Amino acid sequence: MKSKRNKLIYNLVTFGLVIAAYLVLSYMVQNKLISRSLRGQLIPICSWIVMAVSLNLVVGISGELCLGHAGFMSIGAFSGILISGYLLNAFQFENAELRLLIAIVFGGIMAGILGVLIGIPVLRLRGDYLAIVTLAFGEIIKNVMNCIYVSVEGRHLNFSFINNEIEGVRLLNGPNGAVAVKTISTFTAGFLLILFTLIVVLNLINSHTGRAIMAIRDNRIAAESMGVPVTRYKMIAFVTSAVLAGMAGALYGLNMATLVPTKFSFNESINVLVFVVLGGIGNTLGSIISATALTILPEKLRFLQSYRMLVYAVVLIVVMLLTNNALVKSFVSNLTARLRKNQYKEGLSA
Amino acid sequence: MSEPIKRRAGTKMVPYPSQSIVPERDLGKQPVLETRHLGIEFGGLKAVDDFNLIIGRTEIAGLIGPNGAGKTTVFNLLTKVYEPTHGTVLINGRDTKGLSITQASHLGIARTFQNIRLFNQMTVEENVRIGLHNQIKYDMFTGILRLPRYWKQERRQHQQALDLLSIFDMQGLADVQAGSLPYGAQRRLEIVRALATNPCLLLLDEPAAGMNPHETEELMENIAKIRDQFQIAILLIEHDMSLVMGVCEGICVLNFGKIIAKGTADEIQNNPVVIEAYLGKRKEN
Numbered sequence: 214m215k216s217k218r219n220k221l222i223y224n225l226v227t228f229g230l231v232i233a234a235y236l237v238l239s240y241m242v243q244n245k246l247i248s249r250s251l252r253g254q255l256i257p258i259c260s261w262i263v264m265a266v267s268l269n270l271v272v273g274i275s276g277e278l279c280l281g282h283a284g285f286m287s288i289g290a291f292s293g294i295l296i297s298g299y300l301l302n303a304f305q306f307e308n309a310e311l312r313l314l315i316a317i318v319f320g321g322i323m324a325g326i327l328g329v330l331i332g333i334p335v336l337r338l339r340g341d342y343l344a345i346v347t348l349a350f351g352e353i354i355k356n357v358m359n360c361i362y363v364s365v366e367g368r369h370l371n372f373s374f375i376n377n378e379i380e381g382v383r384l385l386n387g388p389n390g391a392v393a394v395k396t397i398s399t400f401t402a403g404f405l406l407i408l409f410t411l412i413v414v415l416n417l418i419n420s421h422t423g424r425a426i427m428a429i430r431d432n433r434i435a436a437e438s439m440g441v442p443v444t445r446y447k448m449i450a451f452v453t454s455a456v457l458a459g460m461a462g463a464l465y466g467l468n469m470a471t472l473v474p475t476k477f478s479f480n481e482s483i484n485v486l487v488f489v490v491l492g493g494i495g496n497t498l499g500s501i502i503s504a505t506a507l508t509i510l511p512e513k514l515r516f517l518q519s520y521r522m523l524v525y526a527v528v529l530i531v532v533m534l535l536t537n538n539a540l541v542k543s544f545v546s547n548l549t550a551r552l553r554k555n556q557y558k559e560g561l562s563a
Numbered sequence: 564m565s566e567p568i569k570r571r572a573g574t575k576m577v578p579y580p581s582q583s584i585v586p587e588r589d590l591g592k593q594p595v596l597e598t599r600h601l602g603i604e605f606g607g608l609k610a611v612d613d614f615n616l617i618i619g620r621t622e623i624a625g626l627i628g629p630n631g632a633g634k635t636t637v638f639n640l641l642t643k644v645y646e647p648t649h650g651t652v653l654i655n656g657r658d659t660k661g662l663s664i665t666q667a668s669h670l671g672i673a674r675t676f677q678n679i680r681l682f683n684q685m686t687v688e689e690n691v692r693i694g695l696h697n698q699i700k701y702d703m704f705t706g707i708l709r710l711p712r713y714w715k716q717e718r719r720q721h722q723q724a725l726d727l728l729s730i731f732d733m734q735g736l737a738d739v740q741a742g743s744l745p746y747g748a749q750r751r752l753e754i755v756r757a758l759a760t761n762p763c764l765l766l767l768d769e770p771a772a773g774m775n776p777h778e779t780e781e782l783m784e785n786i787a788k789i790r791d792q793f794q795i796a797i798l799l800i801e802h803d804m805s806l807v808m809g810v811c812e813g814i815c816v817l818n819f820g821k822i823i824a825k826g827t828a829d830e831i832q833n834n835p836v837v838i839e840a841y842l843g844k845r846k847e848n
Contacts, residue, residue: 217738413707420706420713421692421699421720424685428693431682438642440668440697440760449703 224415227498231411235404242400250512258508259403260286260465263410265488265504266497267457270414272486273495274423275450276430277336278344281351282485285455287477288327289320289462291358294391295370297467298384301395302365309397316397317406317463324459328452336447339433343451351482358474359388390473391466398468406464407501410457414497417453426450491532576813576827584825586812589619593656595671595764595796596641602649602820603640610636611820614650618764618813623790624798625811627831629840633820634800635677638766641798642674643667655763669697673762675753677769677800683742687733687752690741691724694759698723727755730792731785746773751782758789765789767799771806779803783810808832816840 238255241247264286271279293316300306300315327350335346362373366381373379376387386392417423425446428436437443466472488507492499510528514521535541576584585594594617601614611633618624626634639645641652643664652659654670662670673694682690699720701712728734731751736744741752750770757765770786771779783806790797801807807814808828816824816831818840824831831837 416707416709417703420703421696421701421716422703422706424689424692425696427685427689428682431684432680434644434664435676435680435682436693437664438668438674439693439756440665441693442665 220419223498224419227411227415227501228408230498231404231407231501235400239400251509254508254512255400256398256403256468257465258505259400259407260461260468261485261488261508262407262501262504263461263464264458264485265492265500266407266410266414267454267461268485269489269492269495269497269500270417270450270454270457272489274418274430275426275447277447277451278341279347279451279454280344280479280482280486281347281349281354282454282458283477283479283481284347284351284354285324285328285458286462286465286481287351287354287358287474288324289459290466290472290477291385291391291462291474292323292459293317293320293463294394294466294472295363295384297395297397298382298391299365299370302382302384303368309395310399310402313397313399313402313464313467316467317402317460320463320466321456321460324462325452325456328455329448332448332451336444336451348479348482351477351479355474355477358385358390358477361385362387388473388475390471390476391469392471394467394470394472396468396470398464403464406460410460411497413453413457422446422449487529491529583615583617584813584827585617585619586622589621592620594618595620595622595655596798597653597656598641598650599653600650601637601640601647601652603636603645604648609820611640611647612649614640614817614820614822616815616822616825618796618798620763620796621790621794622796623786623810623812624796625807625814626798626800626817627802627804627807627814628817632817634817635768636820637817638674638768638800641667641766642672668760668762671761671763672766673757673760673764674766675750675757675768675770677772679746679749679753681741681744681749681752681756683740685741686737687728687739687741687744688721688724688737690752690756691727691759692720694727694756695720695723696760698761724759727759730758730789731755747778750774754789758793763795765795765797767797767801769800769802771801771803776805779806782806786810 238247242252242255264282268279268282271277296319297312297316300312306312331346331350335343360374362376362379362383363385364371364379364381364383371379371381383392418427425436425441426449428439428441429443429446433443488504489500491507492501492503511521511525514524517524575587577587577590578584596616596618598614598616602612603610614637626637628634636645640647643659643662643666646661654667654672657670659667659670682693699716701716705713725734725737728737731754733748733751733755736748741749744752750773754767754770767786771782774782786797786799787810789795799807799811811828814826814828814831815822816834816837823840824834824837826834
């Protein structure tokens with residue numbers, strides 16, 4: 214069972230790297246070995262990793278294009294903020310960890326419901342309709358969030374589309390978004406969410422559900438002829454991805470004191486897609502690494518001021534060229550072949 | 564495994580109502596496939612017209628005809644890739660009107676494709692496991708949580724896949740990526756994958772295409788072996804006449820979407836209409 218062992222090794226490396234990174238980083242945070250700006254980025258990095266891994270499930274494993282992943286993140290973020298603020302204001306629910314857990318689960322459920330609603334009509338079609346519809350969905354969510362006002366009054370939640378119509382403690386304030394959020398996200402929570410995501414995604418891929426999803430990607434007609442219900446499995450991939458994106462959103466939202474709806478624009482959706490493509494479509498570990506690197510990179514390039522995004526783009530192009538270059542590829546494969554040979558020799562001498 | 568059934572040479576074909584023939588042993592059992600006046604039009608062009616065919620429970624039947632006769636279209640009609648514009652298809656006596664490809668597959672019809680359609684990025688074993696898909700009884704959450712049921716079913720499935728691959732001596736290739744297999748092995752893998760769905764009717768679309776004479780002969784034996792072992796009916800499209808004449812019990816000849824002849828191999832070989840369809844009319848002097 215060579216391929217099974219390779220898969221196991223791949224999974225172990227993925228989990229191992231994430232756990233090791235967490236241990237090192239939390240040690241560094243405790244001993245103040247880490248710069249302030251990087252420390253502030255740890256939780257956003259966690260949520261972008263979850264975003265990238267979940268989008269990879271749709272783009273890489275299911276082979277559909279989703280251009281509205283930020284929309285699910287937005288839903289997750291604002292529903293997370295809402296439920297957290299509601300619990301705090303209406304019930305004086307002070308336990309931050311439990312509140313964060315409830316917010317993340319609730320954010321995931323809300324995003325999942327919207328995923329189902331979008332998936333029912335769209336995933337029956339063949340072709341790139343999912344890309345078109347999710348693109349529109351992301352914009353619709355952004356604009357709806359832009360004019361929604363929610364406040365909590367005693368134990369009541371007041372919703373309105375008009376400012377100044379509602380009383381009580383404001384949770385969502387139209388274009389100003391969520392204001393005065395009690396930030397309760399922690400790095401540990403982000404790490405646990407990444408672990409949860411990895412367990413769900415990797416175990417899903419290596420079960421019969423995942424195989425059916427990949428079969429549909431490779432050849433839809435053949436999969437149908439084998440009796441695989443296509444719409445159902447596309448739906449499973451899409452909704453799972455939406456739920457995880459909603460959870461990432463809740464983590465992200467509860468890390469910010471203020472959060473405006475326009476934050477989750479089309480640009481962010483494309484950004485997550487860049488993480489996925491750069492990390493290698495269908496490659497979970499690649500998504501994690503590229504999400505981390507590409508979140509830190511723009512911050513590290515701040516000293517370049519207005520040339521920052523230019524350099525970011527150039528870096529992206531260079532990485533793409535290098536990873537597709539035959540010379541570089543053969544060099545890497547030679548290197549791994551030599552490593553393998555050494556392993557073989559060690560295996561012989563042992 | 565039950566008694567091997569005698570090959571074509573000893574099979575007596577008997578008439579069946581509505582101008583069809585089935586092997587004598589299948590008489591009195593429900594035919595696995597029955598089509599009545601089946602036809603499809605593509606914008607006025609009748610690709611298949613008034614197609615009547617009955618296939619017995621354990622029959623190996625052949626569908627032959629010149630290029631463009633509509634053979635693959637018939638397969639697409641039987642597997643519901645196309646919805647027929649005329650007539651009906653009955654699988655095990657059940658009307659397939661309005662069913663999807665997936666639902667037709669659940670009725671027990673499995674096929675291979677003329678232009679191979681494997682899941683190229685998956686391994687050989689995974690391809691077979693997709694065929695076993697509907698025999699798996701664990702849900703998504705069992706898979707994610709890796710409950711004992713998952714391990715039990717995965718192990719059983721692994722064994723089942725290897726057993727099926729052993730029909731063509733392909734167990735050793737289980738971990739190879741399907742897209743990187745040689746052409747002949749890809750064709751064989753498609754047959755194994757179709758068999759994995761536990762069908763009662765197997766449709767083979769040019770199984771011997773691209774195979775050398777030796778491989779074709781082996782395939783011929785394997786087709787008969789599969790029928791004996793699984794007790795299923797097989798309908799195959801093939802241009803290689805040695806294979807068709809060697810293994811098929813009933814043969815149906817199609818030309819311009821219409822059946823021009825039905826019968827046993829000997830009858831077909833000596834049928835003047837068939838010879839005309841293949842070789843053209845002798846010029847009158």
